[in-house]
Amino acid sequence: MQYQIIPVTHFQENCSIIWCDKTKEAAFVDPGGEPELLQKAVEKLGVKITKVLLTHGHLDHIGAALKLAEHYQVPIIGPEKEDEFLFEALPQQCIQFGFPYTAAFLPTQWLNEGDVVKVGEESFSVYHCPGHTPGHIVFVNLAAKIAFVGDVLFKSSIGRTDFPRGNYEQLMSSIKNKLLPLGDDIAFVPGHGPMSTFGYERNYNPFILQG
Numbered sequence: 691m692q693y694q695i696i697p698v699t700h701f702q703e704n705c706s707i708i709w710c711d712k713t714k715e716a717a718f719v720d721p722g723g724e725p726e727l728l729q730k731a732v733e734k735l736g737v738k739i740t741k742v743l744l745t746h747g748h749l750d751h752i753g754a755a756l757k758l759a760e761h762y763q764v765p766i767i768g769p770e771k772e773d774e775f776l777f778e779a780l781p782q783q784c785i786q787f788g789f790p791y792t793a794a795f796l797p798t799q800w801l802n803e804g805d806v807v808k809v810g811e812e813s814f815s816v817y818h819c820p821g822h823t824p825g826h827i828v829f830v831n832l833a834a835k836i837a838f839v840g841d842v843l844f845k846s847s848i849g850r851t852d853f854p855r856g857n858y859e860q861l862m863s864s865i866k867n868k869l870l871p872l873g874d875d876i877a878f879v880p881g882h883g884p885m886s887t888f889g890y891e892r893n894y895n896p897f898i899l900q901g
Contacts, residue, residue, distance in 0.1 A: 768816070
């Protein structure tokens with residue numbers, strides 16, 4: 691499995707292009723904006739986009755999803771259905787965060803805990819990790835030892851819980867009971883900022899240590 695991280699918009703959210711070495715089938719994870727930039731990256735990589743994957747419904751992670759899905763004629767998959775209210779409120783989110791207008795839309799498919807998403811021959815297990823948003827999910831490729839965690843966990847920090855339906859206790863439970871047990875050697879791509887590993891966060895993240 692291969693991936694390339696492309697920060698987009700003034701929020702510098704991490705959009706990942708992930709692909710299977712054997713088939714060159716690929717997916718976007720959390721395309722928050724700048725669809726033209728992401729399309730150029732796909733052309734340069736020479737991969738074939740087959741789906742758009744979303745970890746949660748905040749605008750800065752889904753802003754380009756619909757345009758890309760329409761451009762490549764592929765489905766939008768994820769997050770969990772509890773984030774439906776965020777998709778329905780996309781126009782209001784645009785005003786709140788100063789983004790270009792984005793019409794409300796819904797994913798092609800909601801995901802649940804235990805689902806498996808395939809990208810070519812690569813498999814990604816779905817973990818429902820509420821707290822930052824109620825329907826937040828995480829994609830984990832255990833064979834490749836990598837996770838795409840959205841805004842659940844960051845290097846030396848955690849996701850915010852002061853947005854609508856955020857919950858600090860749920861977030862910490864998601865991190866401690868679902869992500870950290872996957873193994874210290876699992877690297878993760880957060881929604882913003884640099885990569886880290888679950889092991890580093892277990893040992894050095896102040897929010898986890900104090901919790």
